[in-house]
Amino acid sequence: MKKLLVLVVVTFSLVIILSSCNTEENYIYWTDKTENQIQRLDHSNIKYEIREGEIWVREKDMDKVLACCT
Numbered sequence: 001m002k003k004l005l006v007l008v009v010v011t012f013s014l015v016i017i018l019s020s021c022n023t024e025e026n027y028i029y030w031t032d033k034t035e036n037q038i039q040r041l042d043h044s045n046i047k048y049e050i051r052e053g054e055i056w057v058r059e060k061d062m063d064k065v066l067a068c069c070t
């Protein structure tokens with residue numbers, strides 16, 4: 001019985017730890033790439049990606065992007 005309880009606790013702990021490690025970030029289109037926009041994003045320490053000449057920013061940073069870059 002004690003071994004079963006330990007096994008359940010360890011399994012539950014692993015599930016919690018692994019599910020909290022989800023690092024997928026959603027990016028959304030912001031604008032076409034310009035040096036001015038890149039400088040503003042870099043200056044504000046906002047993560048972004050360049051995809052085919054377009055700037056994509058993390059969805060969770062959209063408020064920061066609107067504040068610094070519009």
